[in-house]
Amino acid sequence: MEKLPVGRSRVIYPSEPLNGLKDPDGEITQALLNPIDEDPLPTLLTPGMKLTIAFDDISLPLPPMQRPDVRQRIIEAVLDLAAEAGVDDVHIVAALALHRRMTESELRHAVGDRVYEAFAPHGLLYNLDAEDPDEMVILGETDHGDTVQMQRRAAESDLVVYVNINLVSMDGGWKSTATGLSGYAGVRSHHNPETMKKSTSFMDQENSELHKSNWRQGDIIKSQGPRIFQIETTVNTNMFGYDGPLAMLQKREWEWSMKDRASFSAMQAGLKRMTAPQRRKAFHSWKAPYELTSVQAGEVEAVHKKTTEMVYKQHLVPVAGQTDVVTMGLPYLSPYNVNSIMNPILVAVQGLGYFFNLYRGKPVVRKGGVLIMSHPTPWEFHPVHHPSYIDFFEQVLADTTDPVVMAHKYEKQFAEDEWYRHLYRTSNAYHGVHPFYMWYWCSHALEHLGGVIVVGGDNRAVRRLGFKPASTLNDALEMAEDVVGPKPTVTHLHNPPILMADVT
Amino acid sequence: MRWLRFIVDPPATPKGVDKRVPTPRTGVHYDTEWATGSAGKLVRRATVWGFMKPAIRIYGSPRVVGADRLTDVKGPVIFAANHHSHADTSLLLATIPAHLRRDLAPLGGADYFFKSRLSGALSALFIGAIPIERTKLSKLSIKNAERAIKRGDNLLIFPEGGRSPDGWSRKHRPGAAFVAKRANIAVIPTYLDGTGRILPKGKNWPKRSRCAVVFGQPIKPGVDEDARSFAERIEVRINELADEFGSGWWEARKRAHAGETPDLSGPDAGAWRRRWALGPAPGQKRRSPAAKRWPDL
Numbered sequence: 082m083e084k085l086p087v088g089r090s091r092v093i094y095p096s097e098p099l100n101g102l103k104d105p106d107g108e109i110t111q112a113l114l115n116p117i118d119e120d121p122l123p124t125l126l127t128p129g130m131k132l133t134i135a136f137d138d139i140s141l142p143l144p145p146m147q148r149p150d151v152r153q154r155i156i157e158a159v160l161d162l163a164a165e166a167g168v169d170d171v172h173i174v175a176a177l178a179l180h181r182r183m184t185e186s187e188l189r190h191a192v193g194d195r196v197y198e199a200f201a202p203h204g205l206l207y208n209l210d211a212e213d214p215d216e217m218v219i220l221g222e223t224d225h226g227d228t229v230q231m232q233r234r235a236a237e238s239d240l241v242v243y244v245n246i247n248l249v250s251m252d253g254g255w256k257s258t259a260t261g262l263s264g265y266a267g268v269r270s271h272h273n274p275e276t277m278k279k280s281t282s283f284m285d286q287e288n289s290e291l292h293k294s295n296w297r298q299g300d301i302i303k304s305q306g307p308r309i310f311q312i313e314t315t316v317n318t319n320m321f322g323y324d325g326p327l328a329m330l331q332k333r334e335w336e337w338s339m340k341d342r343a344s345f346s347a348m349q350a351g352l353k354r355m356t357a358p359q360r361r362k363a364f365h366s367w368k369a370p371y372e373l374t375s376v377q378a379g380e381v382e383a384v385h386k387k388t389t390e391m392v393y394k395q396h397l398v399p400v401a402g403q404t405d406v407v408t409m410g411l412p413y414l415s416p417y418n419v420n421s422i423m424n425p426i427l428v429a430v431q432g433l434g435y436f437f438n439l440y441r442g443k444p445v446v447r448k449g450g451v452l453i454m455s456h457p458t459p460w461e462f463h464p465v466h467h468p469s470y471i472d473f474f475e476q477v478l479a480d481t482t483d484p485v486v487m488a489h490k491y492e493k494q495f496a497e498d499e500w501y502r503h504l505y506r507t508s509n510a511y512h513g514v515h516p517f518y519m520w521y522w523c524s525h526a527l528e529h530l531g532g533v534i535v536v537g538g539d540n541r542a543v544r545r546l547g548f549k550p551a552s553t554l555n556d557a558l559e560m561a562e563d564v565v566g567p568k569p570t571v572t573h574l575h576n577p578p579i580l581m582a583d584v585t
Numbered sequence: 586m587r588w589l590r591f592i593v594d595p596p597a598t599p600k601g602v603d604k605r606v607p608t609p610r611t612g613v614h615y616d617t618e619w620a621t622g623s624a625g626k627l628v629r630r631a632t633v634w635g636f637m638k639p640a641i642r643i644y645g646s647p648r649v650v651g652a653d654r655l656t657d658v659k660g661p662v663i664f665a666a667n668h669h670s671h672a673d674t675s676l677l678l679a680t681i682p683a684h685l686r687r688d689l690a691p692l693g694g695a696d697y698f699f700k701s702r703l704s705g706a707l708s709a710l711f712i713g714a715i716p717i718e719r720t721k722l723s724k725l726s727i728k729n730a731e732r733a734i735k736r737g738d739n740l741l742i743f744p745e746g747g748r749s750p751d752g753w754s755r756k757h758r759p760g761a762a763f764v765a766k767r768a769n770i771a772v773i774p775t776y777l778d779g780t781g782r783i784l785p786k787g788k789n790w791p792k793r794s795r796c797a798v799v800f801g802q803p804i805k806p807g808v809d810e811d812a813r814s815f816a817e818r819i820e821v822r823i824n825e826l827a828d829e830f831g832s833g834w835w836e837a838r839k840r841a842h843a844g845e846t847p848d849l850s851g852p853d854a855g856a857w858r859r860r861w862a863l864g865p866a867p868g869q870k871r872r873s874p875a876a877k878r879w880p881d882l
Contacts, residue, residue, distance in 0.1 A: 105657065106802070149653040157834075164838035171835075193653065199835030 082334075083554045085408070090571040093445070094333050095580035098317035099395050101372020105151070108157045108376050112312065116379030117387065122159065122310060125240050133235045133307075134159060137242040138177035138208075138417035139187050139584040142316055143248060147294050147368040150433045153193035153312050155244045155376070158417050159312075160196065172234050173206040176243070176261030178268055179505070180282030180417070183210040187420070188554035211512070212502050219266065220305040229259065231269030231306060238307045245313045246554060247434055249439070249579060250284050253313050253398040254385035256292065259307075263298075265496055265514060270294055274484035277524040282438035286389065299381060313377040313388040316371035319396060319579030327367065331578050357459065364413045365420050375525035393441075396581040399443060403584060405569030406561045407446040408554065411456040413576055416512065419520070422463040426470055426478075426541040428456050428517050430489030433533065434522030436574060442584040445572055449531040453554070458538030458546075465509055471503045473516035474545065482547035484524045492517050533562040613695035613716045613725045614759045618737055620709035621736060626687070633678050633686070641679045644783050645672065645796035649680045650830060654802050655773065660739045662771045662803060665761045665819050667827075667849060668743035669781030672791060674712060675778055677741055680798050690733045691741040692717040694762075695726070699730045707809055713738075719746045722760060740764065744816065750784045752863045754823075762816035771803035774819055776826035780816065783830030799826045805865045824849050 085092070115124040126132065136152045139145070148459050156173065163171060173192065175183050189197045192206065200206035209232055210216060220229040235241050235258075243261075247253045260268055271294035277283065278291035286292045302309065321327040329341035337345070349400075352360055375391040377384045415431040416422060423431070431477050432454040437444065446452060462471045477491050492514060495501065501513025526533075533548040534557040543550040553555035561569060574580065598604050608614065619625070640646055664681065666673060675804050681689060693714035699705035708714035715733055717726040730740060742764070744757040765772045779796035801822050806815040824846050829837035840846050851859050 147656070149656060153653070160835060161838055161842075164835065165842040167839070167843070170837075194650070195829070195834035199833045 085099070085554075085573060086268055086558065086568075087572055088572065089568060091404075091439055092236065092573045092575055093398055093400055093580060093582060094575045095318055095331075095578045096395065096398060098319040098331075098372070098578070099374045101317060101319075101374060102376070105373045106158070107155060108373070112376045112378040113158060113162065116310070117473055118189075118383040119310060119379035120243075122378070123162050123166060125310060125453070126163050126168050127239075128167035128169070128249040130170065130239040131234075131237065132163055132171045132236040132242070134171065134173045134241050134244065134514050135176040135235060135258070136173070136191065137210075137246050137252075137257070137261065138175045138185050139191070139419045140177075140180060141248050141252065142369065142371060143414050143416060143419070144320060144365075144367050145190060146316070146371045147418060148190065149193060150189055150191050151246055151316070151371075151373055151376075152191050152244050153196065155314070156196055159242050159244075160495050171200070171205060172238075173200050174232065174262075175208045176257065177209050178211060178261050178263055179265065179515055179518075180234075181509045181511045184420075184509060186514045206257055209262065210506055212506050215265050217266075221301040223270075223294075225294070225297055227270035227294050227298050227303040228266045228547075229305070230263045231258070231302070232262045235262050236306055240310060241307045242310045242312065245311065247313055247315050247388050247392055249435075250286065250389055250396065250581065251289075251438075252463050253311075253388055254286070254292070255295045255302070256382055257311065257472065258302060258309055258381075259295045260453075261451045265512070267298065268518075269514075270298070270498075272518045272523075274521050274522060274524045275402070278528055279485070280438075281525060282440055282444070282524075283525075284438050285441045285508070296382075309381055311376065311381040311384045312376065313384050314376045315374045315388055315391040315395065316435045317374050318373055320578050321367075321370045322370045325370075353401040357461070361422065371495065379496075381441045393581070396439075396579055397441065397583045398580045400582040400584045403443060403447040404445060404450065404572035405447060405565040406451045406453060406558065406571045407437075407574060408453040408471050408557075408571060408573045409455070409576065411436070411454050411520035417515075418463070418466075419465045422459075422461050422467045423456075423461065424462045424467055424474070424504060425458050425539075425546055426471055426516050427476060428454075428458045428524045428535070429537070429546050432456075433526035433530075434519065436576070437523075437530075439574075440582045440584055444529060445574065445582045445584055446530065448529055449565070451532045451534060451564050451569075452530050453534045453536060453551075453557045453561060455536040455554070458535055458542050460539050460542040465514075468504055468509060468510050469495055469498070469513040470511070470516045470519075471519075477516075478520075478545050478547075480500055482520075482527075484521050484527070487517065487520065532561065592826050611705060612699050612790050613718050613723065613729070615695070615702070615709070615716050617705075617707040617709040617713075617715055617729075618779075620706075620713065621760065622736075625713070626651050626709060628710055629713050630687075637675045638679045640791075641672070641675050641796075642697055644791045645676060645678055645779065647676055648795070648797040649800075650735045650797060651800035651826075652680075652682055654800050655682050655685060658685065658728070658773070660688060660732045661737055661768070661770050663742055663765050663770060664689075664742045665742050665744050665757075665772050665823070666775035666777050666798075667749075667823055668745045668747065669749045669752070669777065670786070671748070672780040672784040672796070673742070673743065673748075673777050676777060676796060676798055678712065685739050688736075688738045689713060689741055690738040692726075692730060692743075694719045694747065710851060711725040715740075717742075717760070719758075722758075724765060726760070727767070731768060733766045734764070734770065744819065749781060750786060750787075751856065751859055752781055753859060754849035755818070756850065757814040757816050757820040759812040760821060763812040766806045766810075766812050766815060767803070771805045772815075772819055773803050774801035774822035774826060775799065776801070776823050776828070777796055778830055797830060799830045801826050821846065 496514035504510035695716035698708040742761040782794035
């Protein structure tokens with residue numbers, strides 16, 4: 082627990098979780114039978130057709146949800162209709178683009194044992210391999226020069242059904258297929274410093290260059306690619322349950338009961354006595370009791386419009402005016418360290434990439450302001466999941482923290498490294514270029530902010546990131562005054578759960 | 586000794602007066618209400634954790650499939666399963682997810698489990714059984730079931746009305762469907778595999794063999810659907826679950842939609858052919874026709 086300066090501080094809390102759908106399976110069936118701007122799914126399924134079902138990978142949702150995962154519910158419903166129509170040629174693919182391959186247990190968790198056991202042993206359920214030269218095709222190029230790449234099987238299918246989970250407003254839409262089923266050639270069109278700097282923010286689709294690029298790629302997919310039947314879902318912010326052992330984490334502190342305070346103290350005392358791997362194991366074993374709040378299917382853009390409305394309904398919190406200093410505690414989890422280690426680069430992207438960009442209108446912190454985040458930031462990497470991150474941290478960040486400079490000097494070398502390519506294709510490693518994208522994700526924040534301070538982090542690791550380390554929040558606030566002047570206004574973004582600041 | 590005879594001999598009923606028949610207290614008339622309180626539940630919980638779960642783990646190493654389909658299910662519901670063995674009830678009590686198991690009441694044959702007051706008391710106390718007549722759809726059986734549903738209990742019914750005599754399933758009776766229709770609650774079709782090898786009908790001691798339970802999606806009777814056709818639908822669902830267990834979910838769904846799901850009731854043939862169609866028991870080898878018993882001399 083920390084104290085903020087009296088009289089000039091405010092805490093922004095997320096909204097209450099929306100009510101979940103009472104009959105999720107029934108709503109899924111309804112969505113498939115009554116899609117938006119698209120024919121009902123049963124009419125699109127015919128014997129002898131090629132059907133590809135693609136789904137979001139391990140990076141969504143966070144934390145992973147309790148069984149049955151919403152992807153399992155949807156894929157089973159789609160397959161049931163396909164079985165009824167007599168469709169035999171079905172492939173199910175984890176649309177992970179340049180993310181790491183999912184393990185068997187992760188795939189089983191996402192699609193369920195029934196689907197896994199029916200398809201995986203025959204090689205019909207698999208992770209996308211975006212580095213297989215024979216299995217990726219270029220569909221075309223947009224008038225802005227964005228290359229559109231897609232997995233060959235999906236591109237040659239009569240129908241691609243995409244199963245999405247929209248955790249934040251950045252997800253979904255054409256980003257699902259244009260990015261998820263693409264490889265380096267397609268992704269680099271928008272995962273670059275220039276695009277990210279122009280995305281203010283990438284959580285706000287109207288002002289996101291990242292989305293504009295994906296939507297341009299979507300136009301090419303519409304004209305040159307397969308027919309897409311998009312299924313999007315939203316979940317509420319019930320990450321830790323209403324009455325479980327971690328329920329207090331999604332409550333406002335002043336609402337904590339005696340039981341909550343006791344649980345928190347016990348958890349804190351327990352965590353102090355645990356080693357880092359034990360802490361990680363304990364946290365990563367948590368499965369969120371998310372409830373489905375909406376499901377919509379049909380034409381990509383029409384569906385995504387409705388999905389975004391639901392995401393905003395859950396996440397948007399009105400915030401009056403900007404602040405000099407924004408503070409935040411970072412969670413144990415980011416999209417890229419599920420069942421893994423949150424290394425320093427992922428700490429940076431969680432604070433400066435995701436949380437900083439969770440705004441609409443203008444950033445919570447003013448131009449030239451300071452961002453203070455709390456995280457242990459250990460100099461530690463998962464050697465299987467993040468091999469290229471290790472070299473990026475040692476070699477690239479030691480040379481420069483400027484996204485533009487590193488893009489020109491180092492990106493190609495990492496992206497085309499044969500060893501990283503091999504690990505991506507055969508092990509469970511993120512693609513060689515992935516740490517660059519993480520750093521580009523921070524571009525807008527790095528350009529906007531006057532300084533970044535990490536409280537409680539490993540000093541060496543924090544300095545390597547180009548940030549300043551502080552031992553306590555009070556020290557950090559004092560250090561921030563050197564940048565923004567005396568007695569700054571302070572805003573604390575409370576998480577979890579997720580919130581999106583609607584700054585006016 | 587007249588005074589003793591006075592005490593022992595019942596008085597004679599006057600002529601012209603109907604003899605009063607005492608209300609039977611066994612069979613379907615057995616009142617199980619006394620065992621439904623918290624003390625009874627505690628005993629059953631101890632029985633499940635202390636006896637049934639370890640026993641079924643030792644003898645059956647059960648595989649549980651489809652429990653995720655019950656995550657959103659809220660009681661009261663009816664579990665309708667195929668029936669091979671007395672081990673079926675133990676298997677289900679040990680594997681049904683906790684939120685539905687806490688208030689689970691198996692319907693037991695009144696002529697078997699409630700034959701005497703002692704067996705009735707043991708069945709009611711240790712497994713929470715409720716008496717039901719197997720041969721007919723009696724008012725009292727329905728009343729017993731409905732009283733349990735009103736209490737919030739989930740029912741466990743074996744719609745075949747008894748254990749399989751030959752390893753194949755029997756035609757379902759409409760009892761489970763009738764109760765579900767009247768109470769407007771969902772039925773969870775459940776397929777049990779392998780329990781017939783652990784404790785088949787006619788045996789008193791179990792032997793070790795692997796078993797499995799497959800839970801299906803809850804189904805509710807349609808507005809215009811009568812109990813008989815709903816019972817047929819439940820039977821079809823259980824057949825589909827058996828197919829899913831045997832050949833995988835996707836193949837089973839394709840066969841289900843094509844109307845080609847194998848029937849659990851087996852071939853319509855003589856007893857030996859039905860037994861033959863079951864295949865060899867685990868551990869037994871059926872000699873291939875080409876194999877010779879004696880060497881050529």
